[in-house]
Amino acid sequence: MLSTESAATVRATIPVVARSLDTITARFYETMLGDRPELLDGLFNRGNQASGEQRRALAGSIAAFATALLDHPDERPDALLSRIAHKHVSLGVTEDQYAVVHKYLFGAIAHTLGDAATPEVVSAWDEVYWLMAGALTALEARLYAAAGCAGRDVWRPWRVAERREQTPDTVSLTLEPGFGDPVPDFLPGQYVSVRVRMPDGVHQARQYSLSGWDGRRRRITVKRLRAGENPAGEVSTLLHDTACAGDTLMVSAPAGDVALSGGDHPLLLVSAGIGCTPMVAMLHRLAEQRSARRVLVLHADRGPAEHAHRDETAALVGALPGADLRTWYGNGGDGRMDLSGVGVPEGAEVYLCGPLPFMRDVRAQLLDAGVPARRIRYEVFGPDLWQGAA
Structure with a gap:
């Protein structure tokens, strides 16, 4: 819950901050990835960086969280937090990275808002950030514990056992873990991240739904994203062009909060x-x-x-x-x-x-x-x- 003072400040400034969020998040990514290019390696999707989708999603989540704190101060926006936490866990996000994000995000806020970023305004939005970060890290810790891993060891090698063409632009890859490696449980509807090394040496990760299983094997289905309004999908194209039986892919623990529920309702x-x-x-x-x-x-x-x-x-x-x-x-x-x-x-x-x-x-x-x-x-x-x- 926001303090009374911060809630009043956030309520008064949310219109101007919301209007500036796209500019803020654009500068945030530019400065952070400029200073810390290693974060782009396996953590950030550079396709979404180029299209602007990543910064728009970040801006939307910040605005949605702040609005929820104001409109429902006694409730936590669990649906919003759960979606983000599951995505973070599938990529191996760690608690210490929230401090890195904070540094560059608030640098971008100060730069964008200029004189409007008074100590009172910065303090109030700082409270919003850490409330959100604290809720996410707590939820992510529980998800990591349930998966039997931590952020830095979320990736495991899986061998491509079978490749099957579904359509001209869709291929299914059946994967199996290394000998003796545990097979994590999953719920139908969940996804895994697949991390690959691109030709320029940078690792990139993308999420793919688990579309089937057989004993210890798990199947993903990859659609090649062709160039259109956005550039072609570099990971999907690489998997389509090169992945074959016998290859090894680095795969994360299953994640995702949209999973089949029990019961007998329709x-x-x-x-x-x-x-x-x-x-x-x-x-x-x-x-x-x-x-x-x-x-x-x-x-x-x-x-x-x-x-x-x-x-x-x-x-x-x-x-x-x-x-x-x-x-x-x-x-x-x-x-x-x-x-x-x-x-x-x-x-x-x-x-x-x-x-x-x-x-x-x-x-x-x-x-x-x-x-x-x-x-x-x-x-x-x-x-x-x-x-x-x-």
Whole structure:
């Protein structure tokens, strides 16, 4: 909880700080990575740095946390914190790095706000930062302990046992740990980070959903990100071009807070494009359990040839007595899915994954159909730019 004095200052200054956050975070990353380039090696996604998505996500999370402290002073924004903490754990973020971030972030605040960054203003926002950092480090410590590791040893070598082409731009890699190495538990819907060395020697890490498993083996599915509005995805391209059976990849412990829940209530699994991967994992678990739950699977894609795990999904749905599948092709792959003719089961819990425009559109339709916001859970691939909408 913010002190009374700091709360008043934050409330008075949040409009100007919020308007300046994009400039603040841009300078923050520029100065920090300029002074500490080693942080870019395996920790920060330089593709998201180049596109600006990383700084916008950071700005959004700071603004959302500060707003939550003011609007609900007796509550902690657990959903926001959990999402960030899981991502941090998948990358091996350590407690000491929060002090590094603080140094450069507040240097950027002072530079951007100039005379407006009075000692009173800086002190109040400093309190916001450390409340957020303290909550995150406590949550991350619990996640590391549950995974049996710490930030500096989160990475383990896994061998590529099998490579399978799903579509022209999608490949599945089945991984197995080294002999005798433990296999961490995971929940369907979670992801792992994969860290690779790029041709210029810099390590980069990206998150991929666990889309399947077999004994000690785990499967990830990687979509090649082609150049468009943003540059081509360097890690996905490298994995597509070079990863093959026998290779070793460095893989983190599973993470992610959007995971299949228990119970017997209905499920609505909604995805577009590569957003199908966590849904495939959930269907595998339901099939293992021989579940009789009502399950409605909805998927949008550019076409059948681009639909990863298409036959596998159909087979899994066919094995579940209470499951049905509907697909949208063509415009659906660009984010359009008309739910007007879909009967959403009463009391359904919704899992949503795909491009942000797609998820915003589907979520709005679900809310209009009477689905409570608290029952709609979503997974974002990449920086979460949806803080204010969820």
